[in-house]
Amino acid sequence: MAAAENRLESQSGDAGTGVGPLHLSTAAPALPLRQVVFEAVRAKGRAARSELARGLNVSPASVSAVTNDLIGAGYLAETRAALRDADTGRGRPPVALCVRADAGHVAGIKIAQTGHTAVVHDFAGREVASVTVPGDGPRLDGAAAAGRVETLLREVLRRADLPTEALLAVGVGLPGFIDSAAGTVLWSPLLDERNLRFAADIAGRVGLPVVIDNDANLLTLAELWFGSGRAVSNFAVVTIEHGVGMGLVIDNRLYRGARGLGTELGHMKVHLDGALCQCGQRGCLEAYVSDYALLREAGTALAWQGANADPAVVLESLYAHAKAGNEAARSIFRRAGRYLAVGLGNVINLFDPELVLISGARMRYDYLYADEVLAEMRRMAILVDRPAPRVEAHVWGDLIWARGAAALALSQTTTDRLGAGGLVAAQ
Numbered sequence: 479m480a481a482a483e484n485r486l487e488s489q490s491g492d493a494g495t496g497v498g499p500l501h502l503s504t505a506a507p508a509l510p511l512r513q514v515v516f517e518a519v520r521a522k523g524r525a526a527r528s529e530l531a532r533g534l535n536v537s538p539a540s541v542s543a544v545t546n547d548l549i550g551a552g553y554l555a556e557t558r559a560a561l562r563d564a565d566t567g568r569g570r571p572p573v574a575l576c577v578r579a580d581a582g583h584v585a586g587i588k589i590a591q592t593g594h595t596a597v598v599h600d601f602a603g604r605e606v607a608s609v610t611v612p613g614d615g616p617r618l619d620g621a622a623a624a625g626r627v628e629t630l631l632r633e634v635l636r637r638a639d640l641p642t643e644a645l646l647a648v649g650v651g652l653p654g655f656i657d658s659a660a661g662t663v664l665w666s667p668l669l670d671e672r673n674l675r676f677a678a679d680i681a682g683r684v685g686l687p688v689v690i691d692n693d694a695n696l697l698t699l700a701e702l703w704f705g706s707g708r709a710v711s712n713f714a715v716v717t718i719e720h721g722v723g724m725g726l727v728i729d730n731r732l733y734r735g736a737r738g739l740g741t742e743l744g745h746m747k748v749h750l751d752g753a754l755c756q757c758g759q760r761g762c763l764e765a766y767v768s769d770y771a772l773l774r775e776a777g778t779a780l781a782w783q784g785a786n787a788d789p790a791v792v793l794e795s796l797y798a799h800a801k802a803g804n805e806a807a808r809s810i811f812r813r814a815g816r817y818l819a820v821g822l823g824n825v826i827n828l829f830d831p832e833l834v835l836i837s838g839a840r841m842r843y844d845y846l847y848a849d850e851v852l853a854e855m856r857r858m859a860i861l862v863d864r865p866a867p868r869v870e871a872h873v874w875g876d877l878i879w880a881r882g883a884a885a886l887a888l889s890q891t892t893t894d895r896l897g898a899g900g901l902v903a904a905q
């Protein structure tokens with residue numbers, strides 16, 4: 479302690495040394511007004527210039543200047559305002575702005591063991607077409623996975639009746655550790671290669687900008703763009719499927735960490751020298767909660783045969799046994815639920831979110847959002863005289879992940895075309 483104090487004293491005593499953060503926040507003020515206004519119009523669906531000026535606390539003249547640029551470049555159009563948006567009912571008919579949906583399209587693709595999905599969205603963010611196909615199981619090589627993305631893209635464009643040239647960007651999601659900024663898959667349970675430059679491989683095939691991310695981040699983006707997270711500044715999404723994933727929105731933006739490895743809740747250690755995880759380490763949360771953890775226990779506790787049985791069938795059977803009162807089966811779910819409660823309680827204590835969304839195909843297993851799990855979670859959260867975070871369980875359809883990938887592509891292409899680099903006219 480004494481050493482630390484000495485260091486502080488000597489630093490603050492240095493003449494000519496500044497004080498305070500050396501890097502400014504990279505949050506919203508760094509965006510040009512043009513992009514801020516455009517994104518506000520897209521988020522509202524339709525907005526009058528006066529309403530934008532008030533909402534963004536800038537002068538009407540500044541809003542008029544950038545909206546004129548955006549109309550000229552083909553991104554915004556004038557439309558009739560809803561009456562409540564109009565300043566007065568007198569004189570000229572009330573005019574609002576909306577996004578030109580035809581300014582460009584993006585595709586979102588999710589590849590997974592059990593199935594692949596793809597969607598196309600227009601520039602206003604609306605879904606135009608979708609496709610779902612069966613998965614290829616685990617351990618594709620990189621070329622096969624990139625080829626699968628290319629095939630899906632062709633099929634969803636055919637359904638949207640659009641040429642490839644209509645697309646501005648493609649977002650792709652998959653499970654694993656992914657460095658989104660670098661476009662690299664560091665490790666994925668789907669792929670038999672590490673450190674794969676997946677975004678560049680796909681871009682080389684399809685001739686479009688490609689941005690990749692892990693599936694939990696995509697689900698979180700889907701909540702932020704289309705779901706319960708739209709109006710919530712700080713929230714966490716926890717997914718339970720083959721693994722346990724988490725996405726975190728801080729100050730209205732997805733938090734990824736320094737190396738793209740942030741918020742790996744599934745690999746939070748909940749037991750010293752505990753059960754073996756598929757990441758190779760021991761005691762990770764997902765080694766107690768995810769599908770493969772339940773399967774491992776099912777095999778032991780129920781002494782079932784059939785190492786080659788379909789995992790989905792075994793899980794269904796385990797669930798049926800639990801519901802029918804089989805004590806061993808019930809104890810497996812109860813234990814998993816208690817570990818989940820530990821993980822959720824830690825998330826609340828670390829990040830203090832307003833909202834925790836629990837999501838995943840396995841959610842149909844009541845144990846995961848059972849009242850006793852949530853009660854245990856609350857017991858582990860720091861108790862103060864403030865309301866506890868809201869917790870919602872969501873059961874999404876297959877397409878939600880691909881929609882998140884489309885949001886990722888839309889976000890990227892909006893920055894590329896309207897952001898600080900300058901305004902690029904729509905095609």
Ligand SMILES: [Zn+2]
Nearest residue numbers: 745755757762
């Ligand atoms: Zn792990």
